[in-house]
Amino acid sequence: MEQSMETWLPLFHNRPKLLIVDDQPTNIRVLHELFREECDVFMATSGAQAIATCQAQLPDLILLDVVMDGMDGHEVCRRLKADSVTQGIPIIFITAQQQESDEVLGLELGAVDFISKPINPIIVRARVRTHLTLKLQNDLLRTMALMDGLTGVANRRKFDESILTNWRLCFREQRPLSLILVDVDFFKRYNDQYGHQSGDGCLRSVAQALSELVRRPYDLVARYGGEEFACVLPGTDLSGAVVIAEKMQERVRALGIEHSASDVDNVITISLGVATLTPTNDLEFQVLIEDADKQLYEAKKAGRARVCSSAMSST
Structure with missing residues (x-):
């Protein structure tokens, strides 16, 4: 008997997002009917639309038709796997092709499974359930690997990934990217006076205070190293980033x-230290980090416990 999807859906904090890509509306309607009760279903009828939807929605799984007019499913898969933003999204090819070479090609391109046409609803639901469950497990493991064990916020590795991914995204969309670098004032003295256990508790409290002020799902607070933290704010201009930085300063003092x-x-x-840049072809993301670090140095030089920002970086 087919296992109900509801038995594993509670594992997801939110409904899983499923993207169906097919240039035949009839096929999309059939698949949409199968999953609309359990998933947030997005639909695309062309390769270009599929790529744009992936970048905007970051679905948990893609059901991708192979044979489509214009850009076929194989090319869509190539482009998604070449983009760091979308390369981790699992893809199931749906195809009427039965040749072994077609399946080999799909696997080489990065697909996780194949479903043959005409589709069997029970088989489709079972395979979608399996790959959504694997995606959830992988996401949980990845989250653990990218979390700072002491403070519970993202670690330096996650920061490095985030700044690069958001730099590319903001370049594509020509939006500003802001970075706030944070340093706990005289933290070595704090450790010396109150002990390392109290120092650890202090860092946890500061990390939580910073995180409470960063609410958008695509923003990031990370432990940058030692007593330093970083906040990545895609799509936020300099004035907006300064407002957030000032609130962070007030919130930590209020602890x-x-x-x-x-x-x-x-x-x-x-x-x-706050810096903002709109990425261009002749700039690398390291320039943004260097600019924010310079502003942090200026804040320390000017007496600490303050926000310094780069007016030259505003957009």
């Missing part, structure tokens, strides 16, 4: 964590 060894206050404070 009221005693720091009698500080030269700027009797509680924990932070210094912040």
Whole structure:
């Protein structure tokens, strides 16, 4: 007997997102009817539309027709796998082709499975369920691997991935990308005075305070190293990033964590450097990091416990 999809759907925090790609509307309607109750279903009738939808929605799984007018399914797969933003999305080819060489080609391109036409609804549901479950498990493992064990925010590896991915995305869409670098003021003195266990607790509290002010799903707070944190804000201009940085400074000070060894206050404070760039062909993302780091240095040089920003980086 077919297992109900509802038995595993609760594992997802949100309904899984499924993209159906086929240039025949009848085929799309059949598949949509199969999954509309359990998934958020997106549809595309061309290769170009499929790629655009993937970049915008980041579905959990793609059901992709092989034979389509214009850009075929194989080319769609090639392009999605070549893009760091979409390369991790599993693809199931749906095809009437029965040659072994066709299946080999699909697997070489990165597909995870094949479904033959005419489709069998029970088989389709079972395979979709299997690959959505695997996607969820992989996402959970990846999240754990990219999380800082002490503070619970993203780690440096995740930051490196995020800044590169968002640089490319903002370049494609010609939107600004903002970066905030954060340093806990006189943290070495804090550790020396209160002990490393208290220092760990301080960093956890600061990380939580910063995270509470970054609400959009595509923004990121990461532990950059030691007592430094970074905040990646795609699509945010300089003035917007400065507002967030100032709120971060206020929120951390409001924690009221005693720091009698500080030269700027009797509680924990932070210094912040803010930079914004709209990516261009002649710039690399490292320029943004260097600019934010320069602003952080200026904040420390000017007395700490403040926000410095790069007016030259505004868009």
